[in-house]
Amino acid sequence: MxxxxxxxxxxxxxxxxxxxxxxxxxxxxxxxxxxxxxxxxxQQPAPRPAPAPMPRLRGGGWREALRAFGGWPALAGLAAACAAGVWIGVASPQTMTTLLSADSGNTLSALDPASGFDYAMLGL
Amino acid sequence: MPYDAMSTESDESLLAAYAAGDQAAARALVQRLGPRAFGHAVRMLGGDRAEAEDVAQEALLRLWRAAPGWREGEAKVSTWLYRVVSNLCIDRIRKRRGGTVDLDEIAEPADPGPGAEASLQGRARSGALQEALDALPERQRQAVVLRHLEGLSNPEIAGIMDLGVRAVESLTARGRKALEGLLAGRRAELGYDDD
Structure with missing residues (x-):
């Protein structure tokens, strides 16, 4: 070999x-x-607790706020009131000036909370 | 998750599940890694099963303690375990030998499997191989056992032994040559004909 x-x-x-x-x-x-x-x-580590469900961030807070206001109808009313307030603030004060001017007695009496009729009823 | 369903999971996934407290993962890892650690220790320790049990137990204990800080993708669990087992075995061999080879302290070869049913020749061959492995320098033995008995690739062995692939190739080649020389005179005894 x-x-x-x-x-x-x-x-x-x-x-x-x-x-x-x-x-x-x-x-x-x-x-x-x-x-x-x-x-x-x-030797094994204790089991990890199951992760708590995450709070729903998307839309969750808004829904809570909406419910606190009283829902969509309440929010619509609030929006309308806001719009009216803005209109009153923005609109020209000319109308109010005219209404409250001193040479317009009828109008002024109309605005007087105690009108002549009321005084008559009270005997004044 | 049922135990069977974990058979296809990687060692790394199972270890992550173990660290999260999954008991089925713990059982699956013991069944998968325990025999591997034990088998490697037996071969490294010259067939001493009792000492191999101690070594494998220590290696597994270290693995369980390392599990919570294990970062997936950093190291292969099997590579890490082989490295720990190998190092623990080498420490024990050095302590046992006190720096010299004492043939009297080499344990009887391991029972090669089905106990009494194994043939005498099979036992003789297994014993002869184990004796020859025990006579190799530690690093050569480690490389040869990992390559030829555990069936690992050279890059995997390089990772376990902290060596380059070329160095592993050199170690296994020299180990093989040494084994062939050690066993050459026992051909007839082991039932290998010269024809």
């Missing part, structure tokens, strides 16, 4: 030994595995 042949047979023998050894991997006993399982559970 040549050196090369001898080397090949030795390689083949070693490969055969490796293969046989891989097939018969040393396995731990069931008792040891049971102990390892108990140890793993003992």
């Amino acid at each position: 040549t050196m090369t042949d001898r080397s090949k047979t030795e390689e083949a023998m070693l490969d055969g030994l490796f293969e046989a050894e891989r097939r018969t991997a040393p396995l731990p006993s069931g008792d040891w595995l049971a102990r390892m399982e108990a140890m793993a559970l003992e």
